[in-house]
Amino acid sequence: MNWNYLILVLVATIAGGIIPMTVRHISANFTIYLLAFTGAFLFGVTIMHLLPEVYHELGHAAGAYIVLGFFLQVFLQQLSHGMEHGHSHLPNENHHHHIAVTPLLLGLSIHAFMEGIPLGFQYEDQSxxxxxxxxxxxxxxxxxxxxxxxxxxxxxxxxxxxxxLIIFALVTPVAAILAGWLGNRFEVVSHYLVYLVALVIGAFLHISTTIFYESGTKHHELSRKKVMAIALGLVLAFITLIFE
Structure with missing residues (x-):
């Protein structure tokens, strides 16, 4: 387990949470392009690195778990109202205080825990x-x-x-530590981790593709700047193949 990687995830989460606490008016375009870029990068990494690993380990059975993970994320979205892909499906900002916060936090925390599981998996691909x-x-x-x-x-x-923010920021690193620790000490856990990674791949595919078509748009249009942000994210994902 590389602690520097976990610290990076922790710092990135806290940095993202600090933005709305310190910036009074956040540009809508900033959020749209940030979502498009990060969604494309996550999509590319999932396709280029995670998919080959789980298909190598599970064969065609991997597809069933990926599909299951996709629809598990659909269920979690009913709790979190879409916050895991960077925007909320809540009816109106002026009425957020009428909506129960607990289901939102529960759904997003489960998703954050799922995100940490692949970070504790041992990959054949070093990159x-x-x-x-x-x-x-x-x-x-x-x-x-x-x-x-x-x-x-x-x-x-x-x-x-x-x-x-602090509790949420810790969820993913803690999940990665647990997955890595249990996987290294118990063979049965190590065996089943790959199935969990396949589930998370399905969730990642749901989130990233949703970001492409929903983030900040009224009619699911793809503006030129948004396409450029998506392209930049995919190019960065391709660059990671150099380190294989």
């Missing part, structure tokens, strides 16, 4: 783990930004915002 760490860290910025924005509109105090 897979650092590439995935970068993808998850990039994804954490808009994810935490959206979480804290929603909590601000839910009228949480400054102290509560920091508590929520």
């Amino acid at each position: 897979a783990l650092p590439s995935l760490m970068l993808g998850v860290a990039a994804h954490k910025i808009p994810e935490a930004l959206t979480l804290i924005t929603v909590m601000i509109h839910a009228h949480k105090s400054k102290q509560q915002l920091w508590q929520i």
Whole structure:
């Protein structure tokens, strides 16, 4: 387990959460292009690094678990209202305080825990783990930004915002540590970790493709700048193949 990678994920999450606490008016375009870039990068890393690993380990059975993970994320989205892909499906910002916060935090925390599981897996491809760490860290910025924005509109105090942010920031690194520790000590856990990674791949595919078509758009259009942000994310994902 590379602690520097986990620190990177932790710092990226906290940085994303700090933005809405310190910037009064966040540009809508900033969020749109950040989401497009991070979503494309996560998508590319998932396709280029994670998919080959699980298909090598599980064969055609991997597809069933990936599909299951995709629809597991659909279920989690009903709790989190879409915060894991960087924007909320809540009805109106002015009414956020009428919506129960607990299901939002529960759904997003389960997703964050799932994100950490592949970070504790042992990959044959030496570039897979650092590439995935970068993808998850990039994804954490808009994810935490959206979480804290929603909590601000839910009228949480400054102290509560920091508590929520710190706890949320720890979920993914703790999941990675648990997966790595248990996988190294118990053969049965190591065996089944690959199935969990396949589930997470399905969740990643759901999140990243949703970001492509929903983030900041009214009619699911792809503007030129958004296409450029997506292309940049995919190019960066391709560059990670150099380190194989």
